[in-house]
Amino acid sequence: MLDTAPNRPDLPAEIARRRTFAIISHPDAGKTTLTEKFLLYGGAIQMAGQVRAKGEARRTRSDFMQMEKDRGISVSASAMSFDYNGWRFNLVDTPGHSDFSEDTYRTLTAVDAAIMVIDGAKGVESQTQKLFEVCRLRDLPILTFCNKMDRESRDTFEIIDEIQEMLAIDVTPASWPIGQGRDFIGCYDILRDRLELMDRADRNRVAESIQINGLDDPKLAEHVPAHLLEPFLEEIEMARELLPALDPQSVLEGHMTPIWFGSAINSFGVKELMEGIGAYGPEPQPQRAEPRQISPEETKVSGFVFKVQANMDPKHRDRVAFVRLASGHFTRGMKLTHVRTKKPMAVSNPVLFLASDRELAEEAWAGDIIGIPNHGQLRIGDTLTEGEPIRVTGIPSFAPELLKGIRAADPMKAKHLDKALMQFAEEGAAKVFKPMIGAGYVVGVVGALQFEVLASRIELEYGLPVRFEPSQFTSARWVGGDKTAMDRFINANRQHIAHDHDGDVVYLTRLQWDIDRIERDFPDLTLSATKEMM
Ligand code: G4P
Secondary structure: OOOOOOOOOOOOHHHHOEEEEEEEEOOOOOHHHHHHHHHHHOOOOOOOOHHHHHHHHHHOOOHHHHHHHHHOOOOOOOEEEEEEOOEEEEEEOOOOOOOOOHHHHHHHHOOOEEEEEEEOOOEOOHHHHHHHHHHHHOOOOEEEEEEOOOOOOOOHHHHHHHHHHHHOOEEEEOEEEEOOHHHOOEEEEOOOOEEEEOOOOOOOOOOEEEEOOOOOOOHHHHHOOHHHHHHHHHHHHHHHHHOOOOOHHHHHOOOEEEEEEOEHHHOEOHHHHHHHHHHHOOOOOOEOEEOOOEOOOOOOOEEEEEEEEEOOOOOOOOEEEEEEEEEOEEEOOOEEEEOOOOEEEEOOOOEEEEOOEEEEOOEEEOOOEEEEEEOOOOOOOOEEEOOOOOEEOOOEEEOOOEEEEEEEOOHHHHHHHHHHHHHHHHHOOOEEEEEOOOOOEEEEEOOOHHHHHHHHHHHHHHOOOEEEEEOOOOEEEEEEOOHHHHHHHHHHOHHHEEEOOOOOEEEEEOOHHHHHHHHHHOOOOEEEOEEEOO
16 A cells, blocks of 8 residues: 555545655756656656756747856746656756755745755765755755766765765665676665666666565575675675664654665666655645644645746746645635735636646645746735635745846836836845935845846846946845834934835845944844745
C-alpha cells in the first residue's frame, strides 16, 4: 500500500498524496537536468530534452528573455505538476540567478520541502548555502541529491562532512556510491537494501535494480568487481558507525537531510529520490494566517498569491497570479472572496501548470499551485477564501539593499513611468519610493542585476527608455507607530521621508547612525527592514 501520509492519517487521500517542493542549487549543479528527469518519469514529457527546448523557445520571445539567455539565468519562476507512483508532485521553480531576491524567498513560502542539488565535485557552493539559509528560516525539510557521480567527484565522507559543517544539519546517507569517477558503477540503496547499477551506454535507461539480502549477500560480489567491493564494504561499515540513521521525524523538522547519490544526466538515482520525496517528504502543511492558522484538510477553500507574473504577453498586459492552495478542494468557477478588497471573485479560468503546457484547471487540492489570470486585482500576499475572512501571513517584503533614482529618458513621458513603476512595485519586482521632497522616484532592489532587469522590462513592455541616477540614500526602513508621533517624525525629517506604492511611510538614509538616532529620539515608532505584504 502507498504510504502517503504517515504522520497525519486524518488527511483526505487527495491531499495526503501531494508533495509540493522546490529545488535549490548553485547554477550548473544540474537542476534543469534533474527537473527534466522528474518530468520524464512523471509522464509529463515523452523525451528528455523537451524542458530545455521549451526553455529555449520561451527565451527567444523577447530581448528581456534574451538577457536571461546570455547570462544563463532564469528570471521567471513557474510551477509544474506531475504524478509518480501514486503521488502528485508540485515542483515550484526557484529563480536561478545569483542575486538573492524576494522572489526566491516568496517562492519558498509556497512549498513544503526543498530538494538540495549539489555537484559531487564541488560540494556546497555559495548559492546553495544562501538558499539553504532561506529554507532554514522556515524549517523546511530538505532532501539532498548529490549529482554528477559519473564524473570525478569528492570523497563521499568529505561531501557529507561539508554539508554537516557548512549547513549545520545532520546528514544520513540514503544511498552509498560504489566506485568513483570512471569506476563509478552505481549505488547501494541503504533504505531498501538494493543494488542500483548505472547504465552508461544509455542515458535514458533506468538503472538495473537488484534486491540484496544485507551486505553479506554473495550476490553483491557477482555484480560488484572485487577491487570496488572491498573499499565499498569498508566505507559502508564506517558510515553506519559514524553517521546517524534515518530519522523521518527529524527530516520533517528540518534537522536532518537524507542524501542520495546519482547522476541526473544518466537518469541514475532519480527514481530513488522521487520515492524518497514521497516517503519522507511532508504532505501539505498548515499555513500561518490571521486570526488563526489554516489546515489543509479544511473543507473551505483558501489560498494565497506568492508570485505575480505580469506582461507574459506584452500585447495583452495580462497577469497571472500564482496561488498556492492552503486548504480544501477547489473546482473551476468557484466564487472566492478576495480578502484585501472584500470583493467576490469568480475563478473561471484558472490554470494548472502541467509540464507539457498550461492547462485549464477543473479541480485542485490543498498543496497545489494554480495560476489565475487577472487584470491587476491580485497582488502578492493576497488571500482568497471560500469561508470566513482570513489572511495568510509570513510573506514579507524586504528593505532593499541598493537604491537609485530613476527618470524617463524623455521627460515628457514621466506619467508613463509612474504607471510602469507602480506595476512593477505591485508585482514585487522592485521597491518604488516617492520622496516627499523633489520630483521623481527612488527604486530599491536587493541585487544589482534587478536594476538591469527592471530597465529592460520598462523599455520592452512600456516602450520607455529609463536612466538611473545615484541616490543620496542607501537604506530604507518602514516606519510604524501612532499618528501623533508619526506626524512629529515626518515634520522633523522631511528630506528623508518617502512613500511606497501602498502609501506607507518609509525613512530613507545613508547612515546606520541616523537609524539609531531615530530609534532613540522616537521610542514610540518602529523602523522595520521588512514589511508584511497584504
Ligand atoms: P542547472 O540547471 O543547475 O544550471 O544545471 P543543468 O541541469 O543545466 O546542468 C549543468 C551542466 O551539467 C549541463 O552540461 C548538464 O548536461 C550537466 N549535467 C547534469 N547532470 C549531470 C550528470 O549527472 N553528470 C554529468 N557529467 N553532467 C551533468 P552543459 O554542458 O552545461 O550543458 P549541455 O550541453 O549538456 O546541455
